[in-house]
Amino acid sequence: MSKSNTEIDVLQVSPKQTYDAVLEPEEQVEDEDEDMVWLREQQILNGKLSWYKRPSVLTIGFVLFVYIFSASISAAVKQIIIYKMACNSMRDENGICDPITTQVLFSNYNMYSLVGTTIVSLFASTKVGQLSDIYGRQPFIAGIIITTLLTKLGEYLISTHYDTLKLKSLLAVAFISGILGGMTSAGALLSSYISDVVDPSNRTYSLALGSASLYIGQSLGPIVGNWLQSILTKTDSLAQVSSVVLPSELVLLQVEIILQILLCIYAVFYLPESRSEKAKQKSKLSSINNDSVSARNSNILVHSIHSVIKLFSPLLILTYPTSVVGSNHKPHVKTYRSVVILLIVSSCICTTVFVAFGPILLQYGVYKFNWGSSDIGYVMTIISATRTVVLMLVIPFFQTTILQKLFGYKPLTNQLDMVDFCMIITGYVSDFLVFTALAFASTNKQVMVITGFFAMGATSLPACNSAVLKFYPASMTGLVFGAWSLLNNVLAVFAPMLLMSIYNWSLRHHIPSFVFLVYAGSFFVVIIMC
Numbered sequence: 001m002s003k004s005n006t007e008i009d010v011l012q013v014s015p016k017q018t019y020d021a022v023l024e025p026e027e028q029v030e031d032e033d034e035d036m037v038w039l040r041e042q043q044i045l046n047g048k049l050s051w052y053k054r055p056s057v058l059t060i061g062f063v064l065f066v067y068i069f070s071a072s073i074s075a076a077v078k079q080i081i082i083y084k085m086a087c088n089s090m091r092d093e094n095g096i097c098d099p100i101t102t103q104v105l106f107s108n109y110n111m112y113s114l115v116g117t118t119i120v121s122l123f124a125s126t127k128v129g130q131l132s133d134i135y136g137r138q139p140f141i142a143g144i145i146i147t148t149l150l151t152k153l154g155e156y157l158i159s160t161h162y163d164t165l166k167l168k169s170l171l172a173v174a175f176i177s178g179i180l181g182g183m184t185s186a187g188a189l190l191s192s193y194i195s196d197v198v199d200p201s202n203r204t205y206s207l208a209l210g211s212a213s214l215y216i217g218q219s220l221g222p223i224v225g226n227w228l229q230s231i232l233t234k235t236d237s238l239a240q241v242s243s244v245v246l247p248s249e250l251v252l253l254q255v256e257i258i259l260q261i262l263l264c265i266y267a268v269f270y271l272p273e274s275r276s277e278k279a280k281q282k283s284k285l286s287s288i289n290n291d292s293v294s295a296r297n298s299n300i301l302v303h304s305i306h307s308v309i310k311l312f313s314p315l316l317i318l319t320y321p322t323s324v325v326g327s328n329h330k331p332h333v334k335t336y337r338s339v340v341i342l343l344i345v346s347s348c349i350c351t352t353v354f355v356a357f358g359p360i361l362l363q364y365g366v367y368k369f370n371w372g373s374s375d376i377g378y379v380m381t382i383i384s385a386t387r388t389v390v391l392m393l394v395i396p397f398f399q400t401t402i403l404q405k406l407f408g409y410k411p412l413t414n415q416l417d418m419v420d421f422c423m424i425i426t427g428y429v430s431d432f433l434v435f436t437a438l439a440f441a442s443t444n445k446q447v448m449v450i451t452g453f454f455a456m457g458a459t460s461l462p463a464c465n466s467a468v469l470k471f472y473p474a475s476m477t478g479l480v481f482g483a484w485s486l487l488n489n490v491l492a493v494f495a496p497m498l499l500m501s502i503y504n505w506s507l508r509h510h511i512p513s514f515v516f517l518v519y520a521g522s523f524f525v526v527i528i529m530c
Contacts, residue, residue, distance in 0.1 A: 041276070041278075045276075049272075052270070053272050054272060055193070055196070055197050055272040055273060055274035056197055057194055057197070057198065057206050057209050057210060059271070059272060060141075060190055060193045060194060060210060060213075060274070061209060061210055061212075061213035062213070063141065063145075063263065063266070063267060063271060064186075064190055064210065064213045064214050064217070065213040065214070065216055065217040066217070066259060066262075066263045067145065067148070067186070067217070067260075067263060068213075068214050068217030068218055068221065069216075069217035069218075069220055069221045069224075069259070070221070070255075070256045070259035070260050070263065071217075071221065071256060072217055072218045072220070072221020072222055072225070072380060072384075073221045073222070073224055073225040073228070073252055073255055073256050073259075074225060074252040074253050074255070074256040075221065075222065075225075075376075075380060076222055076225060076226075076373040076374070076376035076377040076380065077225065077229065077249045077252045077253070077373045078155070078253070079359075079362050079366075079373075079376060080249070080372065080373045080376070081159055081245050081249055082106060082109060082165065082170075083102070083106055083366060084163075084245060085162070085163065085164055085165035085166075086102050086105045086106045086109065086165045087102045088163050088164045088165070089105065089164040089165045090102050090105060099367065100507060100508070103363060103366075103367050103507055104504055104507065105165065106363060107359075107360075107363055107500050107503060107504055107507075108500070108504075109165065109167060109170065109171075110356075110359035110363070110496075110500065111356070111496050111497055111500035111501075112167070112171055113170070113171060113174045114355060114356060114359070114492070114496040114500075115492075115493055115496050115497055116171055116174065116175055116178075117174055117175055117177060117178040117182055118178070118182075118184075118355075118489050118492040118493050118496070119178075119493055120175045120178035120179060120182075121178035121181045121182040121184055121185065121489050122486065122489045122490060122493065124178070124179060124180045124181040124182075124185060125181040125184055125185050125188070125482060125485045125486045125489050126312065126313075126314055126482070126486050127314075127482070128140050128180060128181045128185045128188070128189070128482055128485075129185075129188050129189075129192065129314065129478040129479050129480070129481050129482010129483060129485065129486075130283075130314060130478060130479045130482055131478075132189060132192060132275070132478045132482070133192075133275070133279075133280070133283035133475065133476070133477070133478035133479055134280055134283045134284045135280065136273045136274075136275045136280060137189050137192055137193045137196070137273065137274050137275060137478070138267070138271050138272070138273045138274075140180060140181075140185070140189055141186070141189050141193075141267055141271060142264070142267040142268045142271065143180045144180045144181065144182065144185060144186050144189070145260070145263055145264050145267045146264055146268075147176055147177050147178075147179045147180055147182075148177045148182075148260065149257070149260045149261065149264050150173075150176045150177075151173050151174060151176045151177040152253070152256055152257050152260055153173075153257060154169075154172075154173025154176065155170065155173055155174075155253070156250075156253045156254070156257060158170055158173065159245055159249075159250065159253060160245075160250060163245075181485065181489075184485040184488055184489050184492075185482070185485055187485065188478075188481035188482050188484065188485040189478075189481075190210050191207060191210070191465055191477075191481050192274075192477050192478040192481050193274045194206050194207055194210050195207075195469060195474070195477045196274035196275055196276075196279070196477065197274050200413050200466075200469070200470065201411065201413060203466045203469065204395075204399065204420070204423075204462050204463055204465075204466040205395065205396055205399070205462075207461075207462040207465050207466060208391040208392070208395045208396075208458075208462040209391065209392065211387075211391050211458065211461065211462060212387075212388050212391035212392045215383075215384040215385070215387040215388040215391065215458075216384070216388050217384075218380055218381075218383070218384030218387075219380075219381050219384035219385040219388055220381075221380070222376070222377030222378070222380040222381045222384075223377070223381055225252050225373075225377055226373070226374050226377045226378075228248075228251065228252060228255065229248045229249070229251075229252060229373065229374075232247070232248035232251055249373075275478075279474070279475060282475050283475050283476075283478075283479075312486070312490075314479060314482055314483035314486055315483050315486060315487060316483075317472075317476065317479055317480060317483050318340070318341070318344050318480075318483050318484065318487060319337070319340075319341065320333075320336065320337040320340040320341070320471060324472055324473060324476060325471075326414075326473065328414060336415070336471055339415075339416050339467075339471070340468060340471050342529060342530070343416075343424075343464055343467055343468050344468060344484065344487070345529070346424075346428070346464075346526045346529055346530060347460075347461065347464045347465075347484075348484075348487055348488055348491055349491075349522060349525070349526050350428065350431070350460065350461075350522070350523065350526060351461075351488050352488060352491040352492055352495040353495060353499070353519055353522045353523075355492045355495050355496055356495060356496040356499040356500055357499075357519065359500075360499065360500070360503050360515060361379070361451075362376055362379075363503070364503075364512055364513070364515075365379065365444075365447065367507070367512060368512060369444040369447070375444075378448065379447075379448065379451055382448060382451050382452050383451050383452070383454055383455070386452045386453075386454070386455035387454070387455040387458045389455065390455040390456060390458045390459065391458050391462070394455075394456075394459075395423070395458070395459055395462070398423065398426075398459065399419060399423065403418070403419045403422055403423070404419060409422070412470070413470065414470055414471075415470055415471070416467050416470070417467075419463075420463045420464075420466065420467040421530075423459045423460065423462075423463035424459070424460045424463050424464050424467070424530070425460075425527070425530055426456070426459050426460070427456065427457045427458065427459040427460025427461070427463075428457070428460055428523055428526050428527050428530065429523075429527060430453070430456035430457045430459075431454070431456075431457035431460075431523045432520055432523035432524055432527060433453075434450060434453045434454050434456075434457070435516050435517075435519040435520035435523065436516075436517070436520040437450050437453075438450050438451075438513070438516045439513045439514070439516035439517045439520065440513070441513070465481075468480065468484075499515060499518070502514070502515050502518055503515045
């Protein structure tokens, strides 16, 4: 479908220009709507429940913490196991594996795994957000945890039965985790769950706290993993890379599976639902009405075409169609639409380029600095711990003390404000500078220090999520985040292939750090857009 000139012009308007153009007195914003009334009622009802039955940021944060913590315990070791299998697959008649060809095979596995899982997740993410609006968040959160558990079990069985890299088998079990949307849908459900239970004025910080639980898990997981491995064995170096998988490494996989089983039991039987019955009923009626209108206005041919493209129909809501525009937004609908589109596009670019960053950074460290599982664990801990500090301490200080009190910026509930804009642009500029520095880092110590500064980029995503939701009815929160995750998944199909190909090319030309300049360039483009 071709874009109109109006839509093209919209993409040429920056959020800062838009903010200046649409800033309106708070008196013109309507009073609380029906969704806000229901939110207040639901908060009163939740307050009467026992703490363990009450949906809250803490509740979903606990689930995400355990989910990520269990995966992080074995994440570093799992990369080493895959590297060992790849090396064993590339051994010559003398039992020696070439580091370049091993890296390429290792990189290809990560690329195929990322792309394949993303494609599988793509189909689920088209509907998970909307269905969670109707049926609640809990069933889908539990389902994602179950499919993840099945993947972990499959990876463990392969690791215990084979010494070489069984690419097809590993990819097959990896794809299971994407059946219900994988981590992308999990992130959308996390944001939706939090948005269900907090006021819009507290949404940015609450979303930051939710993200902080993820990084706390990523911080503590590698520390615990390294501690457990140090108890079980004192040997951990790449000199063993062509040997069989160590018993201590398998123990960490077992610990991960046990924690996932316990989390699965909690999610299935005890995780409280965040979506109120009134809100679910409203979303259900809205969905039925939309389907009925579509059926009445379609002939057989149109209906057939509609069925084919229906898979990607949730993406339309990201264009901020007139049907979702509130009465207080209609006077400036074109300008508001440009804000929404630019926020979503910039966020998707940044999210997509990060999809392949973790594997590339670890491969780069193994290749250039001979990282073992302990080194990988340290890097994961540094990145996650510093992000936790930023999300829990720096963001509220920066938002309230600096932006609101010092600069006098006023947070608004129904439109983009300068608080949101400053937090978003700060994150993008920080990521640009860090990737540029990483490209020129020459020692292991420099890389370790630089990775700690990735944390400042964490200011952008919570603010961006909160800003976009200001333009949509609360009854469509899940649909918006679901469509957003779908768009991320579509882009993530191509981004890992492109970035991994660039990394493999740079390896062959002995300039492995070149890929980080590509990352920096992506953020430079986003900054120019803003």
